[in-house]
Amino acid sequence: MTINFSDICSIGVGEQIKNYTPVSNRLDLKRHLDNLVRDFPGEPVFVVAGGTNILPSDASCGEHIVHLLPSDTVSDTEAYNQYIWAGNSLDSVAWNLNLAELSGIPGSIGGAVVQNAGAYGASISDFVHSVEVYDVLSKRYRVLSPAQCAFGYRTSIFKQNEQNITADSSPKPIVTGVRIIPQPDTLEVRFDQLAKALRVQNGDRLPAEKVRASVLELRDSKGMLAPGFGFGQADDSDRRSCGSFWTNPIVPEFLLRKLPSCIPVYPADSPGYVKVSAAALIENAGFCKGFALDGHASAGISSKHCLALINRDVNNSSAGHELRELKSVIEATVLERFSVALLPEPVIL
Numbered sequence: 001m002t003i004n005f006s007d008i009c010s011i012g013v014g015e016q017i018k019n020y021t022p023v024s025n026r027l028d029l030k031r032h033l034d035n036l037v038r039d040f041p042g043e044p045v046f047v048v049a050g051g052t053n054i055l056p057s058d059a060s061c062g063e064h065i066v067h068l069l070p071s072d073t074v075s076d077t078e079a080y081n082q083y084i085w086a087g088n089s090l091d092s093v094a095w096n097l098n099l100a101e102l103s104g105i106p107g108s109i110g111g112a113v114v115q116n117a118g119a120y121g122a123s124i125s126d127f128v129h130s131v132e133v134y135d136v137l138s139k140r141y142r143v144l145s146p147a148q149c150a151f152g153y154r155t156s157i158f159k160q161n162e163q164n165i166t167a168d169s170s171p172k173p174i175v176t177g178v179r180i181i182p183q184p185d186t187l188e189v190r191f192d193q194l195a196k197a198l199r200v201q202n203g204d205r206l207p208a209e210k211v212r213a214s215v216l217e218l219r220d221s222k223g224m225l226a227p228g229f230g231f232g233q234a235d236d237s238d239r240r241s242c243g244s245f246w247t248n249p250i251v252p253e254f255l256l257r258k259l260p261s262c263i264p265v266y267p268a269d270s271p272g273y274v275k276v277s278a279a280a281l282i283e284n285a286g287f288c289k290g291f292a293l294d295g296h297a298s299a300g301i302s303s304k305h306c307l308a309l310i311n312r313d314v315n316n317s318s319a320g321h322e323l324r325e326l327k328s329v330i331e332a333t334v335l336e337r338f339s340v341a342l343l344p345e346p347v348i349l
């Protein structure tokens with residue numbers, strides 16, 4: 001079977017994969033990883049699930065790609081208060097277990113744990129009971145507590161060494177399943193923008209389904225739903241992205257004096273530090289929605305959200321070099337103007 005990276009990644013770039021294997025349950029995943037360790041010692045192995053947080057390279061890809069697909073058995077997809085297979089969609093979990101703030105984030109529940117995905121005041125780590133991982137070296141499953149996952153802002157222990165799961169030497173554990181704490185039918189709204197959209201005060205409680213509907217509408221207005229999600233246009237190029245391309249930078253408080261007062265500032269976990277809006281920094285550095293560099297036919301900034309780099313041309317799976325160039329220009333300009341380094345959120349291969 002010939003599969004290109006552009007077929008399995010939401011940004012639609014990347015060339016043919018040499019050795020592609022789809023798996024849809026934990027036992028097939030273990031079997032396949034064990035075979036790779038045995039048959040291809042030392043060769044790089046990379047796990048892709050939803051493919052919504054990856055910018056693949058344009059070059060033909062020599063790696064072994066293991067593609068985690070949603071479960072093929074009813075028990076794995078429906079036993080939501082028990083074990084959720086890592087390849088299942090985050091949104092289906094959000095819908096079934098009332099994680100309303102996370103509604104409409106594309107990708108898998110395993111991928112969400114890896115990057116501690118979040119939106120509208122919540123992160124997946126707020127709801128994780130435990131995470132099952134498979135270690136290719138010891139050939140053993142382990143169950144990790146949230147503390148052992150070392151969750152942080154868009155990060156976790158699984159983000160380390162994420163670009164290179166070499167079959168014979170990487171200590172990186174593969175997430176095979178997650179247990180999630182179901183949320184009640186009414187939820188506290190904890191995010192200003194969401195509260196405003198719902199016409200309530202921050203801290204008010206509302207039915208989860210009402211919060212979900214509002215989150216999906218907000219995401220749709222920003223082009224932040226995956227293609228084909230069921231809202232808007234399935235061929236909407238603003239959705240051909242990796243979502244937000246950069247995290248909100250965490251900077252020392254004293255740096256705020258050097259930033260324009262219009263840049264939104266949020267609390268950060270470390271004392272003496274704050275989080276600043278990456279989208280506002282980018283806009284204030286001169287990159288508006290819909291921006292593209294001269295001579296670029298495919299790469300651009302979404303017309304709906306400054307933080308999303310998009311591939312405007314569904315037929316150009318070689319747009320990766322343009323996207324990298326645009327990324328570099330934006331990062332260099334923001335650094336020069338504001339002395340703030342932007343950190344990419346997706347994995348760049």
Ligand SMILES: Cc1cc2nc3c(=O)[nH]c(=O)nc-3n(C[C@H](O)[C@H](O)[C@H](O)COP(=O)(O)OP(=O)(O)OC[C@H]3O[C@@H](n4cnc5c(N)ncnc54)[C@H](O)[C@@H]3O)c2cc1C
Nearest residue numbers: 049050051052053107108110111112117118175224242243
């Ligand atoms: C339109 C759009 C909107 C988005 N909005 C948001 C948002 O609001 N908030 C947010 O946080 N993110 C957002 N994202 C980014 C992305 O959807 C999330 O980060 C998602 O959780 C990634 O999951 P995935 O299955 O697609 O991971 P992939 O893209 O398949 O993989 C990402 C990384 O995780 C690793 N990985 C994946 N699964 C496993 C596993 N089981 N075990 C070990 N490693 C694994 C991969 O090797 C890779 O390094 C958005 C993306 C898009 C395209």
